[in-house]
Amino acid sequence: MNSFIVMQGDTYQIEKDLGMIWSPKQDKGGNEPHSWKRITEVNEGDQFFHYVKGNIVAVSIASEGCKEACKPSNLESSNERIEGYLVNLEYHDLEVPVNVRDKFKEIFPLLPIKYAPFQKDANGNPGYLYPCNEELAIKLLELISELNIYQVNDEQLELTIDEVRRTERNTLIPVITETESEAKTKMRWGEQKFRKDLIPLWKGKCALCAINLSEVLKASHSKPWKDSTNIERVDPYNGLLLCSNHDALYNEGLIAFDGQGRLHISSVIRNEDYVMYGLAPRAKLQIYFENKVYFKWHKKYIFRT
Ligand SMILES: [Zn+2]
Numbered sequence: 001m002n003s004f005i006v007m008q009g010d011t012y013q014i015e016k017d018l019g020m021i022w023s024p025k026q027d028k029g030g031n032e033p034h035s036w037k038r039i040t041e042v043n044e045g046d047q048f049f050h051y052v053k054g055n056i057v058a059v060s061i062a063s064e065g066c067k068e069a070c071k072p073s074n075l076e077s078s079n080e081r082i083e084g085y086l087v088n089l090e091y092h093d094l095e096v097p098v099n100v101r102d103k104f105k106e107i108f109p110l111l112p113i114k115y116a117p118f119q120k121d122a123n124g125n126p127g128y129l130y131p132c133n134e135e136l137a138i139k140l141l142e143l144i145s146e147l148n149i150y151q152v153n154d155e156q157l158e159l160t161i162d163e164v165r166r167t168e169r170n171t172l173i174p175v176i177t178e179t180e181s182e183a184k185t186k187m188r189w190g191e192q193k194f195r196k197d198l199i200p201l202w203k204g205k206c207a208l209c210a211i212n213l214s215e216v217l218k219a220s221h222s223k224p225w226k227d228s229t230n231i232e233r234v235d236p237y238n239g240l241l242l243c244s245n246h247d248a249l250y251n252e253g254l255i256a257f258d259g260q261g262r263l264h265i266s267s268v269i270r271n272e273d274y275v276m277y278g279l280a281p282r283a284k285l286q287i288y289f290e291n292k293v294y295f296k297w298h299k300k301y302i303f304r305t
Pocket residue numbers: 206207208209210211242243244245246278
């Protein structure tokens with residue numbers, strides 16, 4: 001299962017009534033913007049968050065994969081035939097929408113560097129369909145749950161939890177529970193596979209200080225989960241084995257490695273503290289060719305010079 005964020009604005013009500021989303025194939029210049037083309041990646045069972053004017057207002061599940069379809073007449077005032085793609089969805093409206101700006105402190109750290117649905121100022125980006133990584137999906141589902149499920153009213157408080165769950169009119173709960181658990185399972189499976197394949201590449205030791213106690217060793221991603229494709233997430237070359245201390249420094253961009261495997265230390269760390277952090281300024285790792293592209297990405301986007 002993959003998740004997406006769909007930016008709908010004025011078309012929301014019509015698309016909801018039709019139980020679908022639709023995107024044109026090309027713009028007037030013959031281009032295929034990424035946020036339009038992405039709809040072709042949708043498979044049955046994928047999950048959507050619907051963004052309308054600053055709020056997540058609904059979640060939905062694709063009842064089938066993407067197919068070719070001309071623009072539905074309800075969306076079109078002229079009779080012009082516009083070729084595009086359509087996905088049929090089962091919409092579930094939220095009683096209480098999630099205001100993205102209100103929750104932006106929690107949302108922002110989970111946005112990918114490329115193809116983020118929201119700008120740094122919390123406004124939505126132009127475009128139609130954006131990817132939603134599992135970390136962001138889980139966060140949005142938690143925020144939706146807080147506002148729509150756990151804030152039960154007095155009448156519901158008199159029921160047991162099981163009775164509340166069985167309330168048929170609330171179709172949102174099973175959708176949320178299921179998609180949240182699927183996203184968590186996907187992440188757990190991915191992290192486990194990544195670690196298992198990565199450990200032998202680094203001979204079971206921290207690449208920097210040679211600590212070899214498995215309890216304090218982390219399989220550290222160079223390109224984080226939120227920014228990676230499904231393949232990159234489990235690619236054992238997308239990262240290295242580090243002790244908890246060096247893993248934290250790497251994740252926070254306080255250290256990085258270049259294409260030759262040379263250690264770079266952020267100016268945030270004072271020279272006189274290098275020893276304390278177990279950092280040797282001219283350290284050079286024996287890296288694999290396949291590491292290069294990931295180390296460079298990390299140094300460019302995460303490293304704090
Ligand atoms: Zn270490």
